[in-house]
Amino acid sequence: xxxxxxAENVLQIIEDAARADGFHRVRKVILEIGQxxxxxxxxxxxxxxxxxxxxLADRAILEIVEIPGSGWCMNCAATVPMSDIITACSLCxxxxxxxxxxxxxxxxxxxxx
Ligand SMILES: [Zn+2]
Numbered sequence: 001x002x003x004x005x006x007a008e009n010v011l012q013i014i015e016d017a018a019r020a021d022g023f024h025r026v027r028k029v030i031l032e033i034g035q036x037x038x039x040x041x042x043x044x045x046x047x048x049x050x051x052x053x054x055x056l057a058d059r060a061i062l063e064i065v066e067i068p069g070s071g072w073c074m075n076c077a078a079t080v081p082m083s084d085i086i087t088a089c090s091l092c093x094x095x096x097x098x099x100x101x102x103x104x105x106x107x108x109x110x111x112x113x
Pocket of ligand 1: 074089092093094
């Protein structure tokens with residue numbers, strides 16, 4: 001389950017931000033997860049809760065914003081929506097899609113005290 005190491009990375013980013021900005025409690029964490037990032041939101045929540053226990057983000061609310069995936073179809077020379085990393089082009093039905101959007105996970109915002 002790679003969500004565990006992703007959750008650890010998120011905590012690392014939060015701790016670095018806390019040092020830089022001088023806050024001591026995190027109430028809410030807003031994460032963006034792209035549809036093509038291969039991150040399971042439920043698994044992410046579970047791992048996040050486990051990882052932040054006894055940290056400055058203990059019991060912080062994790063809000064996940066899902067970012068729709070998109071890809072470039074070489075046949076159609078157009079950007080089309082992609083809900084999955086292996087998906088057919090909605091215009092031509094071909095599989096020459098190159099994922100262009102919704103591929104990553106990133107920290108959008110923190111609510112701190
Ligand atoms: Zn196409």
